[in-house]
Every structure is written in structure tokens, then in C-alpha cells.
Amino acid sequence: MEMKKVFLPEREIPRQWYNIQADMPTPMQPPLHPETKKPIAPEDLAPIFPMNLIEQEVSTQRWIDIPEEVLEKYLIWRPSPLQRAIALEKYLGTPAKIYFKNESVSPAGSHKPNTAIAQAYYNKIFGIKRLTTETGAGQWGCALSLACSLFGLECKIYMVKVSYNQKPYRQLLMKTWGGNCVASPSSDTAYGRKVLAEDPDCTGSLGIAISEAVEDAVTSENTRYSLGSVLNHVMMHQTIIGLEAQKQMEMINEYPDVVIGCVGGGSNFAGLSFPYVRDKIYGKEIRIIAVEPAACPTLTRGPFAYDFGDTAAMTPLLPMFTLGHNFLPEPIHAGGLRYHGVSPLISQLVLDELIESQSYNQVQTYEAGLIFARTEGIICAPETNHAIAAVIEEAKKAKEEGVARTILFNLSGHGMLDLTGYDSFLEGKLTEYSLPDEEIKKAIKVLESYPKPEIVTKK
Amino acid sequence: MEMKKVFLPEREIPRQWYNIQADMPTPMQPPLHPETKKPIAPEDLAPIFPMNLIEQEVSTQRWIDIPEEVLEKYLIWRPSPLQRAIALEKYLGTPAKIYFKNESVSPAGSHKPNTAIAQAYYNKIFGIKRLTTETGAGQWGCALSLACSLFGLECKIYMVKVSYNQKPYRQLLMKTWGGNCVASPSSDTAYGRKVLAEDPDCTGSLGIAISEAVEDAVTSENTRYSLGSVLNHVMMHQTIIGLEAQKQMEMINEYPDVVIGCVGGGSNFAGLSFPYVRDKIYGKEIRIIAVEPAACPTLTRGPFAYDFGDTAAMTPLLPMFTLGHNFLPEPIHAGGLRYHGVSPLISQLVLDELIESQSYNQVQTYEAGLIFARTEGIICAPETNHAIAAVIEEAKKAKEEGVARTILFNLSGHGMLDLTGYDSFLEGKLTEYSLPDEEIKKAIKVLESYPKPEIVTKK
Numbered sequence: 001m002e003m004k005k006v007f008l009p010e011r012e013i014p015r016q017w018y019n020i021q022a023d024m025p026t027p028m029q030p031p032l033h034p035e036t037k038k039p040i041a042p043e044d045l046a047p048i049f050p051m052n053l054i055e056q057e058v059s060t061q062r063w064i065d066i067p068e069e070v071l072e073k074y075l076i077w078r079p080s081p082l083q084r085a086i087a088l089e090k091y092l093g094t095p096a097k098i099y100f101k102n103e104s105v106s107p108a109g110s111h112k113p114n115t116a117i118a119q120a121y122y123n124k125i126f127g128i129k130r131l132t133t134e135t136g137a138g139q140w141g142c143a144l145s146l147a148c149s150l151f152g153l154e155c156k157i158y159m160v161k162v163s164y165n166q167k168p169y170r171q172l173l174m175k176t177w178g179g180n181c182v183a184s185p186s187s188d189t190a191y192g193r194k195v196l197a198e199d200p201d202c203t204g205s206l207g208i209a210i211s212e213a214v215e216d217a218v219t220s221e222n223t224r225y226s227l228g229s230v231l232n233h234v235m236m237h238q239t240i241i242g243l244e245a246q247k248q249m250e251m252i253n254e255y256p257d258v259v260i261g262c263v264g265g266g267s268n269f270a271g272l273s274f275p276y277v278r279d280k281i282y283g284k285e286i287r288i289i290a291v292e293p294a295a296c297p298t299l300t301r302g303p304f305a306y307d308f309g310d311t312a313a314m315t316p317l318l319p320m321f322t323l324g325h326n327f328l329p330e331p332i333h334a335g336g337l338r339y340h341g342v343s344p345l346i347s348q349l350v351l352d353e354l355i356e357s358q359s360y361n362q363v364q365t366y367e368a369g370l371i372f373a374r375t376e377g378i379i380c381a382p383e384t385n386h387a388i389a390a391v392i393e394e395a396k397k398a399k400e401e402g403v404a405r406t407i408l409f410n411l412s413g414h415g416m417l418d419l420t421g422y423d424s425f426l427e428g429k430l431t432e433y434s435l436p437d438e439e440i441k442k443a444i445k446v447l448e449s450y451p452k453p454e455i456v457t458k459k
Numbered sequence: 460m461e462m463k464k465v466f467l468p469e470r471e472i473p474r475q476w477y478n479i480q481a482d483m484p485t486p487m488q489p490p491l492h493p494e495t496k497k498p499i500a501p502e503d504l505a506p507i508f509p510m511n512l513i514e515q516e517v518s519t520q521r522w523i524d525i526p527e528e529v530l531e532k533y534l535i536w537r538p539s540p541l542q543r544a545i546a547l548e549k550y551l552g553t554p555a556k557i558y559f560k561n562e563s564v565s566p567a568g569s570h571k572p573n574t575a576i577a578q579a580y581y582n583k584i585f586g587i588k589r590l591t592t593e594t595g596a597g598q599w600g601c602a603l604s605l606a607c608s609l610f611g612l613e614c615k616i617y618m619v620k621v622s623y624n625q626k627p628y629r630q631l632l633m634k635t636w637g638g639n640c641v642a643s644p645s646s647d648t649a650y651g652r653k654v655l656a657e658d659p660d661c662t663g664s665l666g667i668a669i670s671e672a673v674e675d676a677v678t679s680e681n682t683r684y685s686l687g688s689v690l691n692h693v694m695m696h697q698t699i700i701g702l703e704a705q706k707q708m709e710m711i712n713e714y715p716d717v718v719i720g721c722v723g724g725g726s727n728f729a730g731l732s733f734p735y736v737r738d739k740i741y742g743k744e745i746r747i748i749a750v751e752p753a754a755c756p757t758l759t760r761g762p763f764a765y766d767f768g769d770t771a772a773m774t775p776l777l778p779m780f781t782l783g784h785n786f787l788p789e790p791i792h793a794g795g796l797r798y799h800g801v802s803p804l805i806s807q808l809v810l811d812e813l814i815e816s817q818s819y820n821q822v823q824t825y826e827a828g829l830i831f832a833r834t835e836g837i838i839c840a841p842e843t844n845h846a847i848a849a850v851i852e853e854a855k856k857a858k859e860e861g862v863a864r865t866i867l868f869n870l871s872g873h874g875m876l877d878l879t880g881y882d883s884f885l886e887g888k889l890t891e892y893s894l895p896d897e898e899i900k901k902a903i904k905v906l907e908s909y910p911k912p913e914i915v916t917k918k
Contacts, residue, residue: 004534007466075463107836172878377566419631
């Protein structure tokens with residue numbers, strides 16, 4: 001019987017996160033203050049984040065110890081299994097070997113708790129009693145509620161009203177873990193009340209929800225704000241995924257030729273790929289592919305520019321590939337990939353040609369997800385289906401070329417709470433929509449007035 | 460750092476199921492023909508089940524090889540982790556050690572695929588192309604859809620109409636795996652059409668759904684019927700859970716003092732406990748506790764009698780603890796425990812005092828489930844919360860007595876698709892309802908006219 005799964009014994013769980021800032025061939029350009037447009041200092045962020053996380057954000061130390069208390073919580077589901085998709089390989093008739101890291105086994109069903117637990121812990125030891133955040137589809141709000149529950153912190157989540165009403169299950173998940181989730185705009189903040197006064201029927205946006213969460217954090221006692229993607233320390237916390245994968249692949253004497261993950265803000269992709277990017281920096285031959293939706297093609301078709309992380313233009317300006325912070329992507333089912341920008345770390349690594357990018361439309365991703373569900377049994381999140389579409393492409397290419405390549409991808413989450421997308425696909429209601437050029441031109445106009453980052457690359 | 464989880468390497472997955480019929484101190488009494496009320500012969504079941512499964516149903520062979528093709532599918536998620544609930548222990552301040560077998564990591568989120576995959580395989584090699592079944596809340600229909608998808612069989616599920624409408628997500632799960640799920644009563648069978656002609660607004664019942672599924676199986680080509688609990692072969696397929704647990708406990712030099720599981724038809728409980736019941740039969744000191752809802756107290760308060768497995772009185776009469784096949788329990792959230800009877804194997808083992816039984820009301824079970832969710836992070840199925848209520852009781856008793864007992868329970872499924880129960884609990888809408896004596900008296904009246912099984916026990 002062929003090997004289908006590698007468990008890493010828990011005593012071998014990695015004890016440190018990997019900080020790719022130590023190895024990047026091109027150093028990062030600084031975030032800029034939203035008003036002065038000058039580089040911000042760590043202290044500028046202190047009302048929003050605890051200092052220990054701000055230190056991680058700017059650190060260039062290669063390895064950072066994972067605290068025992070964080071490891072203890074990781075062990076609820078980690079090390080996550082490394083699995084081989086043999087039935088999918090057979091279905092495709094490919095000589096390629098397809099491995100995946102299964103992050104769907106976490107209590108929240110995705111990779112998000114890897115950073116939520118770390119952030120809750122660091123806030124707690126910094127003396128913080130309460131965290132605020134925003135959530136769109138609800139994945140991040142759930143993960144942070146879970147983490148706060150495990151460390152005894154209060155958690156307040158501002159959930160975009162339209163999702164709040166459409167996704168009652170995600171709301172109930174947060175509530176079950178003790179999180180206080182309100183529909184945004186809410187009457188709990190000055191900004192929310194202002195929006196509601198102007199438009200009582202406003203269905204909300206991620207921008208409004210961020211504004212409310214940040215206002216709440218800076219105006220409430222012992223409270224900080226928490227973000228689930230984009231930032232450097234978030235990417236670092238996720239590297240536990242790739243570090244485990246490397247140990248597991250070694251246990252079976254394998255090394256991937258291709259590493260694949262889907263990208264919205266970038267955290268699951270960074271988590272699996274950064275340890276492999278390091279190998280590539282030091283000379284290993286390996287392809288690393290970031291996959292995004294054709295409806296929100298940040299890396300494949302956006303410019304590298306300074307832009308706000310949020311729609312309300314309150315965060316620092318970050319150097320990244322972006323479609324402009326006012327860009328509102330089509331309501332594709334992969335809500336986690338509908339972000340106008342992408343992690344600055346990933347952006348620089350794309351400039352340095354260490355990471356490739358690809359995009360797929362919704363029909364392609366659900367075709368791939370359905371094949372996976374019916375061969376391997378696991379129904380993946382719509383975000384993950386983007387990675388699977390690319391995996392199937394690579395596996396077919398391997399077949400055409402007659403090469404037995406080893407492919408590794410990140411199964412970032414299951415789709416148990418996102419089944420309506422599968423239904424729409426099965427009913428033939430999805431389109432092959434791809435963002436038109438004119439839309440991109442329009443959306444990125446806003447970037448013209450900001451300072452330009454240098455395009456420095458070490459190709 | 461204390462051990463939180465034991466992975467069994469996949470090469471050590473058990474290669475045989477354990478058939479408790481080989482070791483039972485009291486032999487089983489035969490099922491009776493629904494009309495003649497005489498013992499049925501295996502051939503009588505041939506239109507409904509394939510002969511290879513009927514052979515397993517009556518086999519007294521102790522170990523039955525798990526076919527390679529079944530093992531291959533099991534390896535998608537098996538061996539499932541054995542975990543320790545250290546945060547729960549600390550919360551309770553108990554000297555007890557609490558372990559659980561985590562069956563929620565299967566692609567369907569429960570233990571049900573353990574038998575669904577075996578049944579799909581045996582039907583397939585018997586030449587069957589299509590399976591039918593009924594489903595209430597939808598867990599079983601999902602598991603069978605998954606299994607049929609993995610073996611390329613068609614799957615038709617008759618889902619009780621009221622659940623079909625209330626649980627759209629479960630329906631979509633089946634659809635995504637390629638299952639054809641219709642609301643029952645349906646116009647697809649003669650019986651369904653008859654019911655609809657009499658009452659077009661009928662919201663259905665498990666009895667009607669079984670009747671439709673069986674009619675479809677016996678009247679369609681290359682089609683058989685599949686059942687997810689109660690029967691002997693189903694219990695046997697689930698023993699992979701307990702056999703893995705025994706190996707995992709041995710890896711850490713542990714042996715449980717108490718084994719706990721929730722019971723509806725009995726399959727998850729049998730799966731974990733039967734290998735330990737065997738140890739008990741051969742002299743080991745161990746307590747084994749079956750936990751049921753106070754709203755449906757089959758083992759704790761029902762008589763041992765011959766009764767039909769279904770509401771429509773079409774199946775053979777089975778010797779079991781039962782509340783009468785017409786009994787309709789309150790609509791508690793733990794839909795999987797709302798069954799009027801219980802596995803005949805478990806029933807006999809209760810008579811033989813090898814298994815104890817307990818019951819808890821809904822409020823107690825959700826209190827327990829919420830404590831677990833907020834300490835261990837995992838949100839369990841409402842069925843599983845019954846087991847957790849008993850675990851917490853045992854852990855408290857260990858604290859009072861100052862004894863460091865080892866408790867093992869079956870985490871049979873997660874609650875991601877059953878969150879409304881938690882919401883009702885948090886909103887204070889659940890009651891401590893327990894089935895009144897008069898209701899039981901009324902419900903079991905129907906049993907008077909059937910033959911009585913002997914109450915043979917080897918205490």
C-alpha cells in the first residue's frame with residue numbers, strides 16, 4: 001500500500017518561526033505614515049498593536065522562538081498532516097506526485113488560528129485584556145474568537161453587515177467561542193454611528209469595519225487591534241506550516257519541485273512557501289507559485305506601489321502589488337482572496353522573481369475543487385480551490401512532458417461553511433469572469449498621488 | 460511540555476476489524492421476519508443488502524480483514540488522532556487524565572465514513588452500481604455520498620423533508636459529493652407518491668424515508684440499501700476507532716479506567732468501546748459508559764424487547780432496548796441520538812452488565828459542550844456533547860475522591876453544521892426536559908403483541 005499521509009510526532013513540532021526578512025536579497029522599504037507620508041516609527045503603531053508584536057513586525061532576526069504557551073495551543077491540532085493525493089494523481093493519469101499540507105484540521109477549519117493564537121498570546125503577556133478586529137466572510141473573526149477564548153481575552157468583531165446577514169453560521173461560531181460579533185456599521189463606535197446617521201441601510205464594507213475596530217482599540221482601555229493577514233509578523237507566524245512540511249517531506253525522502261498556494265493577503269501562501277523561498281535564495285532549484293482569482297489579479301496585473309492597507313485610508317502606506325484601496329472586486333465566493341493588495345513581503349519576493357504568480361477564474365477553480373472532492377473526499381474552501389486549479393495544471397504539464405515532478409500545495413481550509421459556491425457551480429451559475437483592463441486602469445488611478453516605492457530587485 | 464496528542468503512523472493502522480460476536484458471553488438472539496415472526500434466514504435479506512455484508516452481519520469470526528481498497532480510503536484521515544484534553548482537566552481542577560479519540564477530522568466531520576466506505580466497497584465488489592439510503596439530520600447521507608463518490612457508485616438519499624428544508628448545508632454537501640438527495644416523501648417511489656396523494660404537505664419522517672429507500676433498492680436494477688447504524692456489521696466496521704485507540708494508549712503506556720461514548724443507534728459508541736468490552740470480558744477492570752439523551756432514554760429506561768428497526772414496521776424485528784418504533788422523541792438538537800431503539804449487540808452487552816448507561820438533558824450537554832469548546836477549542840456535535848457531559852461528571856468524581864483516573868471518550872463529530880443548538884443554549888432557550896414515565900408507558904404498548912426475547916444474561 002502506498003504512503004498517503006505523514007504525521008510528524010508532536011515532540012518534533014518546530015520550536016521557532018522563520019523570519020524571511022533575515023534572508024531577503026532586497027531589503028524591505030518602510031511603511032509610510034498615512035498623513036506625513038514619511039517612514040513610520042514603531043512607536044507610531046503602539047496605540048494599535050502591542051510593542052512585542054511591533055518588534056516582530058520589524059525584526060530581521062532569522063529564527064524567533066515560539067513560546068511554550070503558544071506551542072501548547074498549536075498542539076490541539078498541530079503538527080497538521082502532510083498527505084498525498086494518490087486518487088487525484090490516478091484520476092489525472094499524471095506521473096507527478098501531489099502532496100498537500102492539510103490545514104483544514106484546525107478547530108476553525110483553516111490556517112488562520114496559527115497567527116490568531118500567537119497574537120492573542122503576545123497581547124495577553126503585554127497586559128492587554130481585549131482584542132478588536134474586523135471580518136469579512138468571517139474566517140478571521142472565528143479564528144480570533146477561538147484564540148481569545150483559549151487565552152481568556154475578550155474579543156470584539158466588527159463583521160461587514162452584508163456578510164453578517166448572509167453567513168449566520170460564521171457568526172454563531174464566533175459566539176460559541178465567546179466572541180462578541182456585531183454587524184458593521186454598528187452603533188458601538190463614533191464612526192459607525194456617523195455612517196448610520198448618513199445611511200441607516202448601509203450594508204457595510206471591510207473599510208468601515210476596519211475603521212470601527214481600530215477606533216474601538218485606540219479608545220478603549222487595555223484593548224488592541226488584531227489583523228489576520230498582510231503584515232510581516234502574521235506571515236512569520238504562519239511559517240510553522242512550511243517548517244513542518246519540510247520535516248515531513250524529509251521523513252519520506254521527498255523535496256518538492258513546485259510549491260503552490262492561493263493568495264489573498266498572502267498568509268497561508270507565505271506560511272507554506274517562505275521556508276522554501278529561503279532554500280531557493282540559497283540556491284535550491286524550485287518553483288513557487290502564488291495563485292489568485294482572475295477577478296482580483298493583484299500580483300499578476302497590479303502595479304507595485306505604495307497603498308493603504310484598508311479602504312478607509314487610515315493604515316500606513318505599504319509597498320506592495322495593489323489594485324488600489326478603493327477597488328471592490330466582484331463578489332466571488334472566495335471571499336478571503338478579495339483583497340486589493342497583498343503582503344509587502346510576498347510583493348518584494350515576486351519582484352525578485354523568487355515567487356511566480358498565476359490567476360484562475362471561478363469556473364476553473366470550482367472545476368478543480370469538485371475533482372478534488374470526488375477523488376480525495378475533502379471539500380475545500382473556495383480559496384483553496386485556486387491552489388488546486390494550479391496543481392492540476394502542473395500535474396497535466398508533468399504528464400505531457402513525461403516528468404515525475406513532486407508538487408506540494410497548501411490545503412488552507414475546508415469548505416463546510418462555504419457550500420453555496422459549489423451549488424452555484426453545479427447549477428451552472430458561475431462565469432469565467434476576469435477583471436477587464438479598463439477596470440484596473442480606473443482602480444489604480446488613486447495611487448498616482450502617493451510616493452512611489454523604488455523597484456529594487458536582485459534578479 | 461505535556462503530551463497532547465498521539466499519532467499512530469499509518470503503517471500501523473489496524474488491518475482487521477474486531478467482531479464482538481466471537482466473544483460475547485451470551486449469544487445473540489435471531490432477528491425475526493416482520494410477517495412470520497420466525498427467525499429470518501440470510502437469504503431473506505438478499506434483496507436489500509449484498510450477500511458479503513449479510514455474511515458479516517451473522518459472522519462469529521473474531522477478526523475480519525479490512526480490504527486494501529478500504530484501508531486506502533481510510534488513510535485519507537485515519538489513523539485519527541488520540542488527544543489529551545489538558546486545558547479541560549485544568550479548568551476542572553481534576554486529577555483525572557482525559558483522552559479523546561478525534562473522529563471529527565474525517566472529510567464528513569464524523570465517524571460515519573468508517574462504515575460508509577466499507578459498505579460502498581462491499582457493494583461495489585458484489586456488482587452493485589447504486590446505493591439508496593435515508594437520512595434525518597443528514598450526517599449519514601453525507602457520509603454515504605462521500606463513500607459512493609470515492610468508489611464511483613451512484614447514491615440516492617431520501618432526506619426527511621423537514622430536515623431537507625431546515626438543513627440546506629447538509630444537502631449541499633451530498634450534492635457536492637455527487638449524491639442525489641431528494642426530500643421525502645418524494646414522487647420518486649410508489650410509497651412516496653401514495654403519502655403525497657393523501658397529504659401533499661407531509662413534512663416526512665424517518666419511517667417514510669426508510670420505506671422509500673428500501674422500495675427504491677428492491678425495485679431498481681443493481682441497487683441495494685445501506686444503513687448507517689444499529690446493525691452488527693456497522694458496529695464492526697466502526698471498531699477501527701477503538702483498535703487504533705488501544706494502540707495509541709499503549710504508545711504512551713496508558714490504559715483507560717473509564718470509556719465513554721454517546722449512543723443513538725450505537726455505532727460510534729460501539730466503535731470505540733467494543734475492543735475494550737473484549738478486554739473486560741477477559742477480566743480487565745474497566746467501566747464502559749453509554750450516554751443517551753434524557754429525551755430519548757432507550758437504554759436507561761426502555762424495556763428489552765423485539766421491535767422493528769423502522770417506524771414503518773418493514774424491517775426484521777430486532778432484540779433490543781427500545782421505546783417502541785412509533786415513539787417520536789422531542790426535536791432535540793442531537794438528531795443522531797433520536798432513535799427509538801439501539802444496536803442489539805449493545806443491548807445484550809448492557810444486559811450482561813458489561814456496559815453501563817446514563818442519560819443527560821439538553822442543558823447539561825450544551826453546558827459541557829461549551830466548556831469543551833472554550834477550553835479545548837473544538838466545537839463538538841450536539842451528540843458528542845452527551846459524552847462530554849458524562850466525562851465531566853467522571854472527572855469531578857475523580858476530584859472528589861482524589862483519584863487520578865484515566866478517562867477516554869469518543870469525539871464522534873464536530874458541530875460546524877449544527878451551530879443553531881449552541882445559539883439556542885446561549886440564548887437560554889433550551890430546557891432540562893426529560894421524558895415522562897407516562898410517555899414511555901404509552902410508547903412501549905405497541906411491543907406487547909410481538910414475541911418476547913429471552914432475557915439471558917451472563918452476569
